[in-house]
C-alpha cells in the first residue's frame with residue numbers, strides 16, 4: 001500500500017477534505033457523547049511525536065486524540081533524543097518508522113520533514129514547520145464549517161466563495177491558508193507589513209486569484225466572513241522580535257476591523273496569542289471569537305486525519 005504523508009495542505013484532495021471534515025464531525029460527536037471509538041486498539045497502533053519547537057495544543061491534541069482512538073504515543077524532543085546530537089534525519093526516520101505506525105513532527109525547515117518522510121515506512125504528519133501548519137488550517141476550516149454550515153450540509157459548499165482576512169505576518173499559517181484557498185475555492189485577503197509579504201512560490205500555490213493583497217489591514221477585513229491573525233514573531237524568529245514589534249504595530253486586529261467585516265464574521269487565532277499585540281483583548285475575548293472551539297477542534301480533525309492515513313475511509 002502507498003504511504004500517504006501530510007506535509008502540506010495540498011497533499012490531500014478536495015474530495016478527501018470533504019470526507020475528513022464529515023468524519024471529524026462524526027468523531028467529535030462520539031467524543032461529546034462519551035462513546036468509545038477505538039479503531040487503533042486492535043491491533044495496537046502507536047504515534048511518535050517529535051518536537052523540535054515548543055507546543056501546548058499540538059502535543060495535547062495529538063496525544064489525547066491518539067489515546068482516545070485506542071492507540072498510544074511516544075514523545076520525543078530534540079533535547080532528550082539523538083536528534084539533538086546530530087544523528088542524521090534519514091537514520092532517525094528509518095529507525096523510528098520501524099517501531100511505530102505514524103509520526104508527527106514539529107520542526108524548522110520544511111525540507112527536514114520532507115527528508116524524514118522520504119525515509120519513513122509510515123505516514124508522517126506536519127505538526128508545524130517554518131513554512132506550513134496544515135493541521136491548524138484543517139481545524140480552522142472545520143470550525144468555520146461548524147459555525148457557518150451550508151444549507152445542504154456539504155462542507156465544501158460551506159467554504160466555497162468565502163472571504164478570509166489574514167492580518168499580520170506572511171508566515172506558516174498564511175502560506176497554508178493560501179494552499180487551502182486554492183484547493184477549496186475561497187479567497188484570502190492578505191495584509192502584511194512591507195517586508196513580510198506572502199510569497200506564492202514559497203506557499204506552493206500556482207493560481208493568483210485565490211488571494212488579494214491589501215496595504216491597509218482595515219481594507220483587508222472589509223466584507224470578510226472570517227478575520228484571523230497570528231503572532232508577530234513565530235518560533236525560530238525570536239531574534240527579530242524588536243524589529244517586528246515596530247513593523248507590525250498597525251497590524252493589531254481590533255473592534256474597528258471586526259466592524260468592517262461581515263456582521264456575522266468570526267475571529268480565529270491559532271494561539272498562543274499576545275493580547276495588545278496582534279489582537280486586542282476585546283476581540284479575542286469578544287462575541288465573534290471562536291478561538292476555544294478552534295483549539296479543541298485540533299483534536300477532532302487530527303483524529304480523523306490519523307484514522308484516514310492509517311486505515312483509509314471507514
Ligand code: CP
Nearest residue numbers: 055056057058270271
Ligand atoms: N496552535 C498551535 O499549534 O499551538 P501549539 O504551539 O501550542 O501547539
Ligand code: NVA
Nearest residue numbers: 171230234235270271
Ligand atoms: N506562526 C506561529 C504559529 C504557532 C502555533 C509559529 O510558527 O510560531
